[in-house]
Amino acid sequence: MEKSYSGFVAIVGRPNVGKSSLMNRFVGEKVAIVSPKPQTTRNKIIGIVTRGGVQLVFIDTPGMHKPRTKLSEYMVKQVNESVADVDIGVLVTEPTGEITRAEHDLVARLKSAKVPVILVINKIDLLAQKEQMMAKIAAFSQEMDFEAIIPVSARTGEGVDILLDKIESYAPEGPHFFDDDAMTDQPERVIVSEIIREKVLGNMQDEIPHGVAVVIENMKERTNAEGEELADIDATIYCERDSHKGMLIGKGGAMLKKIGTQARVDAERFLGIKLNLRLWVKVRDWRNNEVQIRNMGYK
Ligand SMILES: Nc1nc2c(ncn2[C@@H]2O[C@H](COP(=O)(O)OP(=O)(O)OP(=O)(O)O)[C@@H](O)[C@H]2O)c(=O)[nH]1
Ligand SMILES: [Mg+2]
The missing domain is CATH 3.40.50.300 (P-loop containing nucleotide triphosphate hydrolases)
Incomplete structure (x- = not known):
């Protein structure tokens, strides 16, 4: 062998x-x-x-x-x-x-x-x-x-x-720790929240991205009336100031819509399923609070 x-x-x-x-x-x-x-x-x-x-x-x-x-x-x-x-x-x-x-x-x-x-x-x-x-x-x-x-x-x-x-050439002899076809160990909700954060990073300037965290509140698969498989996802984008919230949402919600569409396209490709992605924006001063940091998924 x-x-x-x-x-x-x-x-x-x-x-x-x-x-x-x-x-x-x-x-x-x-x-x-x-x-x-x-x-x-x-x-x-x-x-x-x-x-x-x-x-x-x-x-x-x-x-x-x-x-x-x-x-x-x-x-x-x-x-x-x-x-x-x-x-x-x-x-x-x-x-x-x-x-x-x-x-x-x-x-x-x-x-x-x-x-x-x-x-x-x-x-x-x-x-x-x-x-x-x-x-x-x-x-x-x-x-x-x-x-x-x-x-x-x-x-x-x-x-x-x-x-x-x-x-x-430096890998020691030993058993494989993951399935041979695995690419990552990240759960699907983590992948989706990261994709959303990437789109925030790509669309926002200056200090806003550093203060942003994304939390998936809800992710459920279902079959729609046409018999298609899809997943409903609710995600919250946390930012640190009201002014940042305004910029994330944009005029008439245009920015949030753009972020949502970009994230949905990438996440659908990665997960191989259609998504119904709904985004919310909330303000929370979280980066210096250990409990909040854990709540944002940094454990
Ligand atoms: N031209 C060029 N750009 C690159 C290359 N590799 C990465 N980049 C760009 O460099 C930037 C940073 O890439 P990342 O992969 O996010 O860098 P990182 O080291 O993981 O950054 P942190 O997670 O912030 O520590 C992105 O804009 C990439 O597209 C490369 O080989 N050539
Ligand atoms: Mg990196």
Whole structure:
């Protein structure tokens, strides 16, 4: 019989470097939401890739940053816990710019976890010349002994297979923890709430997205009069100010309608079922309140 291998892989890095995009690329499906705004990911998100006898369980983590709210303390804790618990670390960075404080902190965490670490230089599609990333590579090489340094583009897919092969070579022998056709362990309601939050991130500017949380109040499947299967979903978008509520709803409800339509289309594709999605907006100052944070699903 073919031998069985299974490896847990933490994907870490500062915000907005493309960690979630990279994990989606590995999985071949969008299991984690993506946006141009930093601090998009708030929870650890699992993405599963099974190729032959090898199962890789990726843990996409929130971008490492200096916590300013109870929510961001929670996010940083998610990163630190993930690093402590895996077989392989993947540190993602961008091709140019200085190494940040958060990246120094991550390197220290990875060192003390004593796991093999691969440095990934993402977004190489943005480079006119590959030489432009040399300074960054040199600087990171001073920080730590990486098992490999691999340039990729999560956007175009360049280098991703090389990276996946390299990661796979560190997977220890062991049983698979998930079904071989599984892509994630997130419940459907979590996936739907994340898709709605992604559409809020895509349509709102400035500080609004950071103060937004989405809660699925109700999700029920039924068969309609035409014999079609569909699901009714009620979701609440929480924001922190009346003025934010106004912007989320928009003139005559136009913005909320737009967010709802975009979210419905994506969620229908992911769940493979027609949806009747109803959105509400409520104001709640929640980001510095531990009980409220838990109520919003950050446990
Ligand atoms: N050009 C280019 N853009 C990319 C690439 N990978 C990701 N992006 C973009 O970078 C932005 C951030 O991507 P995310 O995947 O959300 O980044 P993240 O590291 O998960 O961010 P946080 O969850 O906030 O920590 C998005 O606008 C992506 O479309 C890439 O390879 N090339
Ligand atoms: Mg992310």
